[in-house]
Structure formats: C-alpha cells, structure tokens
Amino acid sequence: MRRRASPGLPGRDYTPVITPNGETLPFRIVDGVKVLHLTTGEFDHEFAPGLTGKCWGYDGRTIGPTIEVVEGDRVRIYVTNRLPEPTSVHWHGIILPSGMDGVSGLSQAPIPSGETYLYEFDLNQYGTYMYHPHYDEMTQQALGMMGMIVVHQRGERRRPDKDFVMLSSEWRIGIGTSRPDPNEMVDFNVLTFNSKAFPGTAPLVIQLNDDVRVRFGNLSAMSHHPIHVHGLAWRVVATDGGPIAPAGQWPETTVLVPVGTTRTVEFTATNPGDWAMHCHMTHHTMNQMGHSGVNFVGADAARIDAATRELLPSYMTMGQAGMGDHAVMGMPVPRNSIPMIGREGPKGYIDMGGMFTILKVRDQVTSQADPGWYADPPGTVARRAGRAELERDGVRDL
Numbered sequence: 039m040r041r042r043a044s045p046g047l048p049g050r051d052y053t054p055v056i057t058p059n060g061e062t063l064p065f066r067i068v069d070g071v072k073v074l075h076l077t078t079g080e081f082d083h084e085f086a087p088g089l090t091g092k093c094w095g096y097d098g099r100t101i102g103p104t105i106e107v108v109e110g111d112r113v114r115i116y117v118t119n120r121l122p123e124p125t126s127v128h129w130h131g132i133i134l135p136s137g138m139d140g141v142s143g144l145s146q147a148p149i150p151s152g153e154t155y156l157y158e159f160d161l162n163q164y165g166t167y168m169y170h171p172h173y174d175e176m177t178q179q180a181l182g183m184m185g186m187i188v189v190h191q192r193g194e195r196r197r198p199d200k201d202f203v204m205l206s207s208e209w210r211i212g213i214g215t216s217r218p219d220p221n222e223m224v225d226f227n228v229l230t231f232n233s234k235a236f237p238g239t240a241p242l243v244i245q246l247n248d249d250v251r252v253r254f255g256n257l258s259a260m261s262h263h264p265i266h267v268h269g270l271a272w273r274v275v276a277t278d279g280g281p282i283a284p285a286g287q288w289p290e291t292t293v294l295v296p297v298g299t300t301r302t303v304e305f306t307a308t309n310p311g312d313w314a315m316h317c318h319m320t321h322h323t324m325n326q327m328g329h330s331g332v333n334f335v336g337a338d339a340a341r342i343d344a345a346t347r348e349l350l351p352s353y354m355t356m357g358q359a360g361m362g363d364h365a366v367m368g369m370p371v372p373r374n375s376i377p378m379i380g381r382e383g384p385k386g387y388i389d390m391g392g393m394f395t396i397l398k399v400r401d402q403v404t405s406q407a408d409p410g411w412y413a414d415p416p417g418t419v420a421r422r423a424g425r426a427e428l429e430r431d432g433v434r435d436l
C-alpha cells in the first residue's frame with residue numbers, strides 16, 4: 039500500500055489564503071486524515087449596509103467557509119443538513135470516486151433534512167475548485183449555498199505573498215423584500231464577490247511589490263463575469279482543470295470567469311494606489327437598479343413635470359442629463375433596499391455597487407485591516423484645467 043503524505047499544515051506546507059468577507063473551515067486530524075464538518079442552514083446575511091437577506095449557506099454564512107487543504111491529503115467531510123429540504127454537496131473540479139461526487143440520485147441518495155452524511159476522498163491534484171449542492175441547485179445556489187476549495191501544491195517552491203479567494207454570484211431580491219428569488223432567470227439586481235455587494239466588499243490589502251495570487255470562481259445562475267483590474271496587469275495561470283504551463287500563460291487586465299469555472303491570476307503589485315477591481319458588465323456594478331424604466335436621457339420633461347405635479351406636487355422627472363447623480367442625492371429608499379447606492383469616497387461619491395471592490399496597494403502593510411484611502415503624491419491627481427494651461431497648449435474649451 040502506498041504510504042500517504044502527512045497532512046499538510048498551514049505555515050509549514052502552505053501560506054493560508056485570504057477570503058475577503060469570509061473565513062476558512064477549521065479541520066482536525068484523526069489518524070492522519072483531515073476531518074472537516076459543514077452544516078447547512080438558514081440565516082440573515084448582510085449584502086451591504088442597508089440590505090439583509092434571508093439566505094441559505096454553510097456554517098451560518100454565504101459564501102460558505104473556504105475549504106483549504108494540500109495535495110496528497112485525505113479528507114473526511116461531514117455534512118449536516120439543517121435545511122427544510124434535502125441537499126448534497128458536489129466538489130466541483132475534484133477528481134474522486136464516482137460515489138463521492140455529490141450528484142443526488144446519480145452518485146448518492148440526497149441528504150435528508152436533519153441527517154449527516156460523510157464524504158471521504160484523497161486529493162491527488164492541486165488548484166482552485168468550488169463546492170455547491172447538486173440537489174435543487176437552482177433554489178439552493180440562488181439562496182447562497184456555495185463555497186471555494188483551495189488545494190495547495192505540496193512543496194510549492196514559490197509561494198505568493200498574498201493569496202486571495204473571490205467567488206462571484208448573482209441574486210434577485212425584490213425592493214423591500216429579503217428572500218432571494220430562485221425563479222429569476224434574467225434580471226438579477228444584486229451582484230456579489232463572496233456574497234457581498236459594494237460598498238459591503240472588504241478591500242484586498244496588498245504590500246507594495248508583493249507577489250499576489252487571486253483565485254476567482256463563478257457560481258452565478260446565468261452570468262459570466264469579465265473581472266477587470268485597474269493599475270496593473272496579471273497573468274492567467276490556472277483554471278479548475280489545472281495549472282497552465284508558463285509558456286501558455288497569457289497577460290490580461292480582464293479575465294473572463296464563465297459560470298461554473300475558476301480562473302487563477304498572478305501579478306506583482308508594483309503600482310501603489312487604490313485600484314478598482316470589478317466585473318466589467320456595467321449592470322453588474324450597481325445595486326438593485328430597476329431595468330424597466332423609461333429612457334429620459336436627453337429628454338425635455340418640463341411638460342411631464344407640470345402635468346404630473348397636478349397630482350403629485352413634489353414630482354420631478356430624473357435622468358435627463360444621465361443617471362450618475364441618482365446615487366448621490368440621498369433620496370429616501372424603501373426599507374431593506376440599496377437602489378443605486380454606493381458610498382462616499384475620498385474625492386466625492388463612488389457611484390458603484392455590486393461586483394466591485396478595491397485593491398489597496400501600500401508601502402508598510404501590517405494586516406488586512408482597511409488602511410484608509412490612498413495618499414496621492416503631489417501632482418498626481420486629475421484636476422480642473424487652468425486658464426494658462428489651456429492657452430499654453432492651444433486647447434479651446436467652452
């Protein structure tokens with residue numbers, strides 16, 4: 039019988055990953071096997087200040103805790119089901135015995151409500167994978183049941199300084215409601231990294247010149263996400279199918295993460311600053327916007343306003359000059375909703391939401407705590423052009 043490697047330990051065998059807004063699942067070692075335990079259930083989850091949902095997930099959270107193990111480990115994963123319906127867990131991308139694959143009805147009986155099932159397998163590979171139900175997955179994933187699996191390479195020679203895990207998903211939460219709607223197929227209105235919408239997303243805090251790895255996953259219902267980074271470029275080094283040989287890696291500033299895949303990127307953080315990292319689909323970086331409104335851009339609404347004010351004296355048509363100011367105006371919004379809401383930034387209002395976060399690349403980083411806003415060196419911020427400059431350069435403005 040082949041002698042198994044000893045269970046991989048943090049520090050000795052790997053640098054632990056960081057799951058912004060999340061956590062890593064603890065394990066115990068029993069007779070050389072890593073023992074882990076996930077419990078499904080329902081709980082309140084805050085997507086961003088102002089919006090809390092009734093969600094389903096693992097260990098009282100969405101995304102579920104990141105499972106972090108090492109190539110060559112054997113794992114025993116107990117799954118206790120506290121949902122009102124059966125479930126199962128599929129280990130997306132892991133090569134394992136057919137009966138451990140978690141497809142209910144095909145590879146196993148579904149886990150009934152109130153029971154605990156046991157999965158046990160070896161990890162003979164390394165990379166970035168995911169876990170999610172394979173029973174009523176339309177409902178269970180729409181309510182938040184998903185998590186990431188990181189299998190570290192045993193004896194990895196060049197470990198990154200920072201190793202992040204980012205799982206994308208999408209939700210439909212009607213204004214003023216709290217229950218994500220699994221029936222939605224098109225009009226998702228809450229887009230998230232690790233189940234948080236900006237400004238609820240924690241920043242990725244990075245030391246200047248660190249080697250950084252980011253492991254993206256996508257378990258959205260219907261959408262692929264082109265994730266874009268500002269101020270630097272990365273290389274795509276792996277998918278959930280395995281590592282990409284160095285000669286085959288390619289540079290990007292936007293990596294497309296299709297539904298049901300992972301994409302791992304690496305870069306050296308040579309450029310200090312506050313850098314946006316976000317899905318490049320414009321409707322995926324706003325919060326709970328309605329998409330059925332009338333297009334008023336460029337319209338003269340004076341007659342509409344006059345007629346409507348006979349019935350609603352405070353009525354005012356909005357959006358004639360664009361919609362960037364909707365978020366800024368601080369209008370009252372319905373209870374438990376974040377329509378078009380962003381947050382105050384260092385130079386005005388950041389009118390972003392959804393799948394948007396910030397890389398904070400700094401000299402002197404000591405923790406993942408938010409270091410505040412970047413202090414720009416003098417003369418490096420865009421500003422109003424001066425009259426003398428306009429004349430010097432022959433620019434004729436208004």
Ligand SMILES: [Cu+2]
Pocket residue numbers: 229261262263264317318319322393
């Ligand atoms: Cu997107």
